[in-house]
Amino acid sequence: MSSSLFTTPIVKLQGVSSKKAEELHALGISSVGGLIEHYPFRYEDYRIRELSEVKDGEKITVQGTIAAMPSLQRYGGKSRLICRITVDGMLLTAVWFNRAFLQEQLTPGRDIIVSGKWEQRRRHITVADSEFPDRGASKSGTLQPVYSIGGTITQAYIRKAIDKALTQFGALIPEILPAEIVSKHGLIPRREAIMRIHRPENSHEGQEARRRMVYEELFLFQLKLQAYRATHHKQQVGIVHPVNNDDIRGFVGTLPFSLTDSQKQVINEILHDMKQPFMMNRLLQGDVGAGKTVVAAVALFATVKAGHQGALMVPTEILAEQHARSLGKMFEPLGITVGLLTGSMTDRKRRDILASLQMGLLDILVGTHALIQEDVYFRSLGLVVTDEQHRFGVNQRSILRRKGMSPDVLTMTATPIPRTLAITVFGDMDVSTLRERPRGRLPIRTFWVKHEMMDRVLGFIRKEAEAGRQTFFICPLIEESEKLDVQNAIDLHMQLHQSLPELSVGLLHGRMSAAEKEQTxxxxxAGATNVLVSTTVIEVGVDVPNATLMIIMDADRFGLSQLHQLRGRVGRGAHQSYCILIADPKSENGQERMKAMTDTDDGFEISRRDLELRGPGEFFGTKQSGMPEFRLANLLNDFAVLEQAREDAAELTATESFWSAQSYQPLRDYLQREAGEQSEPLD
Structure with missing residues (x-):
């Protein structure tokens, strides 16, 4: 889109008052270009069809003749207008609700066009729209675009405003894609596509227009990522880690278990990057319990052996404490020191940790977002590992990275998506994927039950306890809420004390002090507590191999990926583990989540279904990951286009001509504008 269109205020458009401009601003539309790129999300079909073509319950538009005087029924301040019309020799009943003013216009013998829901058995149309051809039909025979609206902005108003914008400024819409790409994919010209997407003559035109604009949207997104890679990634001088393979093999040999083939492959990919003179920027994704922490430990070991320090940033204090303990057990026998930094530490402990870190006496620092505070200084930061990357904002991750001289970066997530989609979405990162479970781990058996089966659930807890196993019991709230009728942890803790007097029941939630959490x-x-009632504070990373039962109250209140994360807290030992979802979901979405959880325990499949249910923006966390909300594209349905756009963008940015040839100036201008908006120079 021409930059002049985006600098032309919306009030310059005929018919847009200052008040309407404010309401359009609330929809994210401040310029003429923004209005033209406010695309419809669907179309209302007003094309006239034969009755024989329409199925029962479908929307239909027909043209007929009024056969008799209408009748008007009034009830409770509402009205129902009934009229008989003939269509293709068939007598139909048309019904309007709360349209009493039409009664005088429905005169026998007058032609009429009606659109609405068709009930075949009763030959009945519930009318949504109607018009008279003798007045000059405006909708019939067309596909009418439907836009996102709000306030006093109606569909009729925004259709008219966009129509005026296209008429007044349409000639200024430039082509932005290179001619070779337009030709390669058989795309229609940009101006024509934008015109058609707002004013399609038929379904084929609308599809072709959408195909062109979806490709462009995904191509421009990928172009930003690939241009960033080309100008920053492998040109940015990093730390060379002279990794000694014998040292790595020696460290792996000290572990009390064997690595999976998948872990070995991923470690090789990471160590290969760490040996290079450019900064590593790699995403490590894997299902819950796939062994990402061990992979991170190998990378941290490599940076320490090369004479540098490592940092591991995690989202919660419980997880930070657990990682610090587990890494300490691995490293301290080897003379490698591990420290912990959290927001709840005493001032004295904090000062000691920071002094050791700055002097280089501390090799690895594990912590929460406390790691990115201003007074945290590393002597020589060589590797930054971020666990559960979606929990931290883009800025938080970059602050930690800037605490060293271009340290290598390893980002981990247990919310896996198909590798090809990960490569495409996180285009500025290399992607490693763990698919295997550690050897000997059994699949977790998952059941969905209603609240009235609680007695049976309690019996299952007793049975597991008698076998020496432990139970997690998760609630959505800490304490009772007036607004939400769901189980809370404090009440459940008291109830379980009474229902299971022979068992020890603990309580864990986010309002407890760090010392209380650690003690609990x-x-x-240690096995001293049989049942732990908790909120989602234990969602990520908590590892208790003897826990074999995960029970989630009001499970329909949780997201699908969150449920899978919680389920992953069990199944970490050699014994069969179970997950019980207690829920009475009223929404179809809630029922779909329960079904997905009982169908599979594959995190990649869970993520695919979560993406379908929630949509890409919410799934990736637009604010957290920098993932844009696409206007037209859908990451699931348009995945093949996304991959093609990525290939095209990578190929183009790798050529010298892209950065200098006049034909690519519109794309370079676009990148410069985007870099300016994000306050980040292109090169």
Missing amino acids: MGAFA
Whole structure:
């Protein structure tokens, strides 16, 4: 889109008052270009069809003749207008609700066009729209675009405004894609596509227009990522880690388990990057329990052996404490020191940790977002590992990275998506994927039950306890809420004390002090507590191999990926584990989540279904990951286009001509505008 269209205020458009301009601003439309790129999300079909073509319950538009005087019924301040019309020799009943003013216009013998829901058995149309050909039909025979609206902005108003914008400024819409790409994919010209997407003559035109604009949207998104890679990634001088393979093999040999083939492959990919003179920027994704922490430990070991320090940033204090303990057990026998930094530490402990870090006496620092505070200084930061990357904003991750001289970056997530989609979405990162479970782990058996089956659930808890196993019991709230009728942890803790007097029941939630949390988790990890009632504070990373039962109350209140994360807290030992979802979901979406959880325990499949249910923007966390909300594209349905756009963008940005030839100036201008908006120079 021409930059002049985006600098032309919306009030310059005929018919847009300052008040309407404010309401359009609330929809994210501040310029003429923004209005033209406010695309419809669907179309209302007003094309006249034969009755024989229409199925029962479908929307239909027909043209007929009024056969008799209408009748008007009034009830409780509402009205129903009934009229008989003939269509193709068939007598139909048309019904309007709350349209009493039409009664005088429905005169016998007058032609009429009606659109609405068709009931075949009764030969009945519930009319949504109607018009008279003798007045000059405006909708019939067309596909009418339907836009996102709000306030006093109606569909009729925004259709008219966009129509005026296209008439007044349409000639200024430039082509932005290179001619060779337009030709390669058989795309229609940009101006024509934008005109057609707002004013399609038929379904084929609308599809061709959408195909062109979806490709462009995904191509421009990928172009930003690939241009960033070309100008920053492998040209940005990083730390060379002279990794000694014998040292790595020696460290792996000290572990009390064997690595999976998938872990070995991923470690090789990471160590290969760490040996290079450019900064590593790699995403490590894997299902819950796939062994990402061990992979991160190998990378941290490599940076320390090369004379540098490592940082591991995690989202919660419980997880930070757990990682610090597990890494300490691995590294301290080897003379490698591990420290912990969290927001709840005493001032004295914090000062000691920061002094050791700055002097280089501390090799690895594990912590929460406390790691990115201003007074945290590393002597020589060589590797930054971020666990559960979606929990941290883009800025938080970059602050930690800037605490060193271009350290290598390893980002981990247990919310896996198909590798090809990950490569495409996280285009500025290399992607490693763990698919295997550690050897000997059994699939977790998952059941969905209603609240009235609680007695049976309690019996299952007793049975597991008698076998020496432990139970997690998760609630959506800490305490009772007036607004939400769901189970809370404090009440459930008291109820379980009464229902299971022979068992020890612990309580864990986010309002407890760090010492209380550590004591509670320590007792559970040591087996002193049979049942742990908790909120989602234990969602990520908590590892208690003896826990075999995960029970989630009001499970329909949780997202699908979150449910899978919670389920992943069990099944970490050699014994069969179970997940019980207690829910009475009223929404179809809630029922779909329960079904997905009982159908599979494959995190990649769970993520695919979550993406379908929630949509890409919410799934990726637009604010957190920088993932845009696409106007037209859908990451699931348009995945093949996304991959093609990625290939085209990567190929183009790798050529010298892209950065200098006049034919690519519109794309370079676009990149410069985007870089300016994000306050980040292109090169």
